Amino acid sequence: MTMTDRPTRETPLVTTAQPEDFFQLLKPRVMSLVVFTAVTGLIVAPGHPNPLLAAIAVLCIAVGAGAAGALNMALEGETDALMRRTRGRPVAAGRVRKNDAMAFGVILSIFSVMLLGMTTNWLAGGLLALTIVYYAGFYTLLLKRRTPQNIVIGGAAGALPPVIGWAAVTGDAPWQAWLLFLIIFLWTPPHSWALALYSAGDYAKAGIPMMPVARGAKSTRLQILIYTLIFVPVAIAPAFLGLGGVVYLAVSVAGGLFFLALAFRLWRSRAGDQPDKAEAVGREAALYDVRAEAKPARNLFAFSILYLMALFSALLVEQLPGLGA
Amino acid sequence: MTRPNFITLTDEQVRARKRRNVAIAMGLVGFIVLVFVVTVTNLQRNTEARKAAEAAAVGTVLQADPALPAPAAAPMSEPTP
Missing domain, CATH: 1.20.120 (Four Helix Bundle (Hemerythrin (Met), subunit A))
Structure with a gap:
């Protein structure tokens, strides 16, 4: 095998990434499930939230979950490239640079948590921040490669959205x-x-x-x-x-x-x-x-x-x- | 003095950069609008809650026995739901 045969994913000096590639970083399919469960928590919770603020809260939860997905893809680009299901992802396919995906995820995380805290309450904002850190940090960096119980423990991140939705309405998590x-x-x-x-x-x-x-x-x-x-x-x-x-x-x-x-x-x-x-x-x-x-x-x-x-x-x-x- | 080694962007790179810039601009404008809407809505809700609390406090004072001590001050706003 010569040097030229070896598959390399060198970081390009200038990116040609399109906005759609960044949207794919948000894992839109996972995001739709997160939105659905968060909306359920928000609607089932006792109380009548302002519809406009409730819609903004759902948007924040969706963007926060998407940001966690972007951080996950940034950290897992090389691993994703090895798997059939994930090799087409923007970082794995080399369309988005790792650092760009990381910056995108961090900025969206900060914006979504701050806006959710301002819009509803800081319990909801804190739970969203916890979800992002838990998924991108604890699950992706620590759990995933260390234990076969990775998705059991890591599943908590995906289970939090209805609690966030509920907390956004009532300010507590019963x-x-x-x-x-x-x-x-x-x-x-x-x-x-x-x-x-x-x-x-x-x-x-x-x-x-x-x-x-x-x-x-x-x-x-x-x-x-x-x-x-x-x-x-x-x-x-x-x-x-x-x-x-x-x-x-x-x-x-x-x-x-x-x-x-x-x-x-x-x-x-x-x-x-x-x-x-x-x-x-x-x-x-x-x-x-x-x-x-x-x-x-x-x-x-x-x-x-x-x-x-x-x-x-x-x-x-x-x-x-x-x-x- | 050495001249900096500038990169000449291809047409594709320029087009991609332009589209990303437009998307970032739209995202920032959207964020500003959201913060504005949240601020105005929360101000409105807090003002209404304060008015309601003050009206309730006035009603309590009018109905109270003058011989009794004045009621405690009303809260500034309703608890945020």
Whole structure:
């Protein structure tokens, strides 16, 4: 192999990055889930926030979450370049320089936290700051490469948005807000490990000790089932604790049983035992184009997103007049 | 004296820089507008809350027995929800 054959990603002296590349740094898909759960916390919380200030608060939470994503991409550019799902990201693909992504993330973090604090209260601003530091600092720099429990502990960052939304309205974070946190926190392991089961090769190549890489596919399938057995009752709990009503009960029980069935089927399958489908390159292909034996994992991954959206949608729907909990 | 070694930008680099500059300008203007809107809205809410608190305090004083001590001062504003 000659010097010219070696793939290099030298930092260009002058960037040709477009505004769209910087928008991609914000992880718009993750941001949409963050916005959705934060809006739910904000609307379910008791009180009537000023609609304009509530909209600005949601924007701040979205930008703050996006800033955390930008910092993550800046810090993980070289690792992302090794994985099929992430190699098209702006830093990994060399369209945005690492330092530019870092500066972008830091500036947006400061602006979003300051504006949220000014708009609502400093508990909400502080929780947003904690989310950013936890995700970009604690999870990306420390946890991700050190323990197979990375996404279990790191999942707290993704679970905080409804608490931030709630705190933005009431100025405090009662147990109901933390119940919403717990739902997302317990949802994260089965969701992430289902994906990891058919992306283990990529994670191994990138040196990330995801559960299937560190403990093997069989152990991961068992842990997914155990987490699902804990998660589903917690997901149903709001219906019995005054946070959700009949609609929520129906959605959480029906979806929960299906979630359990998928987890059980995955536990009995051989998903993850074979190497990944190497030819599935690109984000969508890496997520959904899988080998036949890995389909139970893909199905659980896809349904987990739908179930979480359905749970929070049910909470929102019940805020409509006549459907209250 | 050595002359600085300037880089000549390609057309693509100039176009990209221009688009980034426009995006940064729009972002900054948006941020300024948001801060202005938040400030005005919070001022308005606090003024209304103060008026309501003062009106409530006046009503309390008018209804109170003159022999009793004056009520405690009303809060400056309602607690922020």
